[in-house]
Amino acid sequence: MTHVARELASQPDCWQRAAGMADGLAEQLPAAGERIAVVGCGTSYFMAQAYAALREGSGQGETDAFAASEFPAGRRYDRIVALSRSGTTTEVLGLLAQARGTTRRTVVIGDPDTPMAALADDTVVLDFADEKSVVQTRFATSALTLLRAHLGLHTDAVVEDAQVALAEPLPAGLVECGQFTFLGQGWSVGLANEAALKMREAALAWTEAYPAMEYRHGPISISTRSTATWMLGEAPSGLSDEVHATGARWVAGGLDPLAELVRVQRLALAIADARGLDPDRPRHLTRSVILSTA
Amino acid sequence: MTHVARELASQPDCWQRAAGMADGLAEQLPAAGERIAVVGCGTSYFMAQAYAALREGSGQGETDAFAASEFPAGRRYDRIVALSRSGTTTEVLGLLAQARGTTRRTVVIGDPDTPMAALADDTVVLDFADEKSVVQTRFATSALTLLRAHLGLHTDAVVEDAQVALAEPLPAGLVECGQFTFLGQGWSVGLANEAALKMREAALAWTEAYPAMEYRHGPISISTRSTATWMLGEAPSGLSDEVHATGARWVAGGLDPLAELVRVQRLALAIADARGLDPDRPRHLTRSVILSTA
Numbered sequence: 001m002t003h004v005a006r007e008l009a010s011q012p013d014c015w016q017r018a019a020g021m022a023d024g025l026a027e028q029l030p031a032a033g034e035r036i037a038v039v040g041c042g043t044s045y046f047m048a049q050a051y052a053a054l055r056e057g058s059g060q061g062e063t064d065a066f067a068a069s070e071f072p073a074g075r076r077y078d079r080i081v082a083l084s085r086s087g088t089t090t091e092v093l094g095l096l097a098q099a100r101g102t103t104r105r106t107v108v109i110g111d112p113d114t115p116m117a118a119l120a121d122d123t124v125v126l127d128f129a130d131e132k133s134v135v136q137t138r139f140a141t142s143a144l145t146l147l148r149a150h151l152g153l154h155t156d157a158v159v160e161d162a163q164v165a166l167a168e169p170l171p172a173g174l175v176e177c178g179q180f181t182f183l184g185q186g187w188s189v190g191l192a193n194e195a196a197l198k199m200r201e202a203a204l205a206w207t208e209a210y211p212a213m214e215y216r217h218g219p220i221s222i223s224t225r226s227t228a229t230w231m232l233g234e235a236p237s238g239l240s241d242e243v244h245a246t247g248a249r250w251v252a253g254g255l256d257p258l259a260e261l262v263r264v265q266r267l268a269l270a271i272a273d274a275r276g277l278d279p280d281r282p283r284h285l286t287r288s289v290i291l292s293t294a
Numbered sequence: 295m296t297h298v299a300r301e302l303a304s305q306p307d308c309w310q311r312a313a314g315m316a317d318g319l320a321e322q323l324p325a326a327g328e329r330i331a332v333v334g335c336g337t338s339y340f341m342a343q344a345y346a347a348l349r350e351g352s353g354q355g356e357t358d359a360f361a362a363s364e365f366p367a368g369r370r371y372d373r374i375v376a377l378s379r380s381g382t383t384t385e386v387l388g389l390l391a392q393a394r395g396t397t398r399r400t401v402v403i404g405d406p407d408t409p410m411a412a413l414a415d416d417t418v419v420l421d422f423a424d425e426k427s428v429v430q431t432r433f434a435t436s437a438l439t440l441l442r443a444h445l446g447l448h449t450d451a452v453v454e455d456a457q458v459a460l461a462e463p464l465p466a467g468l469v470e471c472g473q474f475t476f477l478g479q480g481w482s483v484g485l486a487n488e489a490a491l492k493m494r495e496a497a498l499a500w501t502e503a504y505p506a507m508e509y510r511h512g513p514i515s516i517s518t519r520s521t522a523t524w525m526l527g528e529a530p531s532g533l534s535d536e537v538h539a540t541g542a543r544w545v546a547g548g549l550d551p552l553a554e555l556v557r558v559q560r561l562a563l564a565i566a567d568a569r570g571l572d573p574d575r576p577r578h579l580t581r582s583v584i585l586s587t588a
Contacts, residue, residue: 042511217336
């Protein structure tokens, strides 16, 4: 069994544990009314997108998500929340160093013994969800679950859905598809982006991701009978008909969108297996991107 | 000659005309210091991203870009700027109707005789840049040029670069590549997204787009000797070396990023031609997305 297969299967347990931490972290995590920027790179950026939409949508305050490298210099926030499994990502470290003394900095990391902890005002460690894999699964989804629970938006039903996602067979025919498109709305847009990244990293597959309503504004043109279009969460009216009309396979994600992501993680491993790839050794990737300071 | 080929070739003239309008529109376009949301769908959304980064980066005020369907309900802006070639896009019309009486609404459209004009407080018409094509080129780039000129950021050098982009041969070997990735930083992230959309719509090609620094955080895994990785604008330190190490072709976009987009539009048509596609008839697309009200 690969590291990534073992780690993704542990998500229901990790989520329960992460959700259970939320009440004890009220002092460390964003207060209602604060204006927040959530930052990360790669997978962590997509979790930031999901959390930002959840938080603002629940009326807790303006919440923006940025790739750490694209943070708009000069914009003022009450707090920066940084997500980083490794605690070593160059762009996030640079941003936190710049914000010292002007903006409260909260970090959610997998390993307390990293440079990022020294650059934070509040440190949340999810060491039980840290991973051996290069390809992230449980750390990212556990961090999001903690933040979701802190907003009062996590329930046991999410964990049960994840168990279903792990137990049920994947929809027939998906592994054979040649192109995959993931769609979301609101907070599930970030999950759709992360679903696509898993498919690229682990399965080297042609994968796209969009806000669901944007799919009709151009991206639908690439759909064929070999495409799987997978909606995370409830679909906009009429969209499934338009996807069917292209000949593509429509996958209606009926589980909680975070549990749907677990199904996609499994699909990525199944495709890797079918293509003879080792998902523990993704091409051209390292566990953390640390740039040399030129 | 296809409509889209004729229209994309007219961009230097259209841009000059659009830039020349900026001084006369000081009353209609955003004032310095206003907090602005720029919205659109598809290509217009990507132009909104580019303009938002240009405006905020030039110190004119906070500027956010949203796909019209993902506008965060309840957030307050001084003004909404909507971009829409057709003036009929369902999601944009809905957003403008909701904002009536609470937020100033400025629209940039191709045809004055459309429902969007009736939902606007300020209407800017670029009828000379309207198009017959489904696949947008000159309307979008002319709208961005007008907005850029209004910020004082357009120069004749941009038009000259577009002329170079039209006159020079495309880099050898690009048409034969199997995968295309476009990278941007700051305002050119939106242009990279639009470059990718042209490749999908006109050439049905496997194409991705990212903020340049995000490319290392996962997406680089899909790169092979058959990939072209094309940077719009100046590249981050060390990135070209990492792309070369994957075997991929590195295209360093030395022109103004908007002129680089013209080169990509030409590449999309060249690939369509090589693949026997008619870029005037993109698959599954219509000129404007008008949804039935269920």
